[in-house]
Amino acid sequence: MSVERYNHRVTEPKWQSAWDEAKVYETSNKDDRPGYYVLEMFPYPSGRIHMGHVRNYTMGDVVARYKRAKGFNVLHPMGWDAFGMPAENAAMKNKVHPKEWTYQNIATMRGQLKTLGFSLDWSREFATCDVEYYAQQQRLFLDMLDEGLVTRKNARVNWDPVDMTVLANEQVIDGCGWRSGAPVEQRDLTQWFFKITDYAEDLLTALDSLDRWPEKVRTMQANWIGKSRGLQMSFELCEPIGEFTGLEIYTTRPDTLAGASFMAIAPEHPLALELAKTNEELTQFATEVRRSGTSEEALEKAEKLGFDTGLRVKNPVREGETLPVFVANFILMDYGTGAIFGCPAHDQRDHDFATKYNLPITATFVPADFAGDADEFVADEPHVPTKTEKVHYINQPAGVEHATGAEGIEATINWAEAKTLGKGQVQYRLRDWGISRQRYWGCPIPIIHCDSCGVVPEARENLPVVLPEDIDFEKPGNPLDHHPNWKQTPCPKCGDAARRETDTMDTFVDSSWYFARFTAPRENTPTDSKAANDWLPVDQYIGGIEHAILHLLYSRYFSRAMSATGHMKVSEPFAGLFTQGMVVHETYKGPDGFMAPVEVKVEEQDGKRTATLLADGSDLEIGSIEKMSKSKRNVVDPDDIIDSYGADTARWFMLSDSPPERDVIWTEAGVEGANRFVQRVWRLIAGAAPVLKDCTRAVGEAGDALTVSKAAHKTAMLVAEDVEKLAFNKAVARIYELVNTLAKPFDSVTNGCASKDLQSSCAQAADFLSLIVSPMMPHLAEECWTILGNDTMAAVEAWPTHDAGLVTEDTVMLPVQVNGKKRAELLISKDAAKDEIEKEALALDAVVPYLNGGLAKKVIVVPNRIVNVVV
């Protein structure tokens, strides 16, 4: 009897509507079951879903469906990170309104997500560009302002003088604006900042509590925060310049202080600016440095340049000596104090600089194993000290004695503190988060500038500050700024005519709290704090590693800020984090550049793969395997795959083979293999279903029936364990094993030659199998579940409970090694005593010859594992 092929084109839409109608994925905040919040990073509505989304959301969906089956009230929402530059670019290029473009894309992508059968609660959907969402974000901003979490200060931006607009770093190409091609200028603008640096220490130390985060992400965040301890001290100027009597520096290596041979300050350092007022050459030098500073390549290749100011400072270590002060291109104003002392003996960069400008090189220590007279040690190459290295210090100020770098650092700090030259200081690399963007398509900052009252927050009753829709992208500059009347508004304080802030917020703000909003998305305040506290932290967050730093750090900061402003009481937003690998595909290159996989035919002969162009049969080069991207044209459209093979096949392929944290290579053969398995499961169950649907479900008593039951129960247990660990590829392998085991017994059921015992064990196994594959292939699972005679939906069924007695064996096959090499196997009762195992192992035919009639020197018995006989 043959079974009709499984037709995904009919089955998948059928079950999608059935789930929708029964609202099986809508989650209530009032539910007695324990809650479980699984979230995947929400997409930017760029136009179409790509394979990376499919992988990300499939993993999340498996977890959501599995947890639902395990009795949790699962929250699994979806939304749109919908503000951002691409919408404005599309507006300028295609003359389409950013709002229209965005909502159109959302509609397309929502439709695509629905065809994948994800168990999402669409009733909670929102886009960050919805007025209802950004209205609450404006409220949050004002609350944070009240709480002292927001500040306003100057920051430098890339300015396009032709388009009269601020450019993001990615819009600056070779130092020129991407549209106008005009050389980019640097401008200082007053901007809004969240004072994330106030939380630097907390954000750093709390990383230790995130034990379900990848180590890699925690390390990256720790490095980004960049805590260091060093010495901040002042070098006295020989002659004061205006108000400047000394030069404040910061160093993490105070133990090299004695080797200082010059001072260097940033071109933007106040002292440099002061000097530049009367020094044309210095002004020119600073301009020059700034110009070459725009392009990254130029920066990397730029050699160390300095400008000797002629000023000198007193050397605090050796009285009477002085050091020259340079303005140098490699000193950053943003870090530390914008000034350093240079120690060429122990720093590569300082060494390069000193060599170029003929400055003295004084070692402050020699390697501990240096044999000669320490004073004769010549530092040809800078020796960069490590903190644990044992060294002989030389040329040190009196009283500073130590054996290792770490001790040297503390000793020098103590010395400097005692002489009141400076003090020990902790520095963070982390900078405050500038959120002002001079763009239209973002959340307006609810601030008003009044000529008499200054900077005034918009009154809460006047919120939301809504983006105007009648805007003009033809004129250069920010549309909000040149809108005819939008910015005109009365001052909330004095009522006089005033102007709105025309800057909008960084889109990272939108994504820093959306996970909290999902817990009560229609609330008239940013959160319903009870709902937020009940659901948060997110139990499992899944997304790409590219968000390891900014998005995740900002979200962690926002949770703290929202706790401080009373919107919730959760400081860490994501208890579990998983970063999945990319979807990659090989590339095909012809004379006209890259070719898309759909245009290419790949053949294999004698292990050699060749690619030809379908259109004309011309030869193509099979290139490297790369992340799917438009530029490499190696993109496979999920829609095409769903159409040809179905969503279940795409989902199954995404979960098979590659561990989820690693990149997965998309191959035609792999997809076909996945589809074969879909069909195989269908044939297995549909073939036997006419017999099985009316059978009682029972555990087999003996023989094949018992084997079937054992396999089904064991798989239910093991797949559960694997899914808990997000080891989807292992779960998939176990399901293959189960299906392999079931093949023959199901054949005999189908052919009508199975015993009653076998029939009922197969009936139960078929139920089990349907429910086990349900998180991964939900449509196929429903269809199987139904034809097996069940009248519920698999999507709401509990995970099959395994019988503990069936998953453990009475006997074990122990490998028996002699001197670490396997020589035999021993079948023995599971709880056999150690000495019994030893006795039986030594009596084995394959072991006896190695004993040469004598005794074993030693026998290691590890119960249920191995026996090793040492002779």
Next chain:
RNA sequence: GCCCUCUUGGUGAAAUUGGUAAACACAGCGGACUUAAAAUCCGUAGCCUUCGGGCUUGCCGGUUCAAGUCCGGCAGAGGGCACCA
């Protein structure tokens, strides 16, 4: 330059965390069914071998009864950060 990760058959990988290396799949090869093909099913498969065995997890060394797994060194690949003091 600093920090992190990875390296197992032709390929993607697995290995109960120190206990039988290569489960499962893809590609391959042989066969069955078919006029033929597709689909399906069965079998086979790390390398060498004098058929007794021997060797094998990037390379070298160490610890251990036992190492893919732990330690030290080296090489290669990938990622993050950075003129960051």
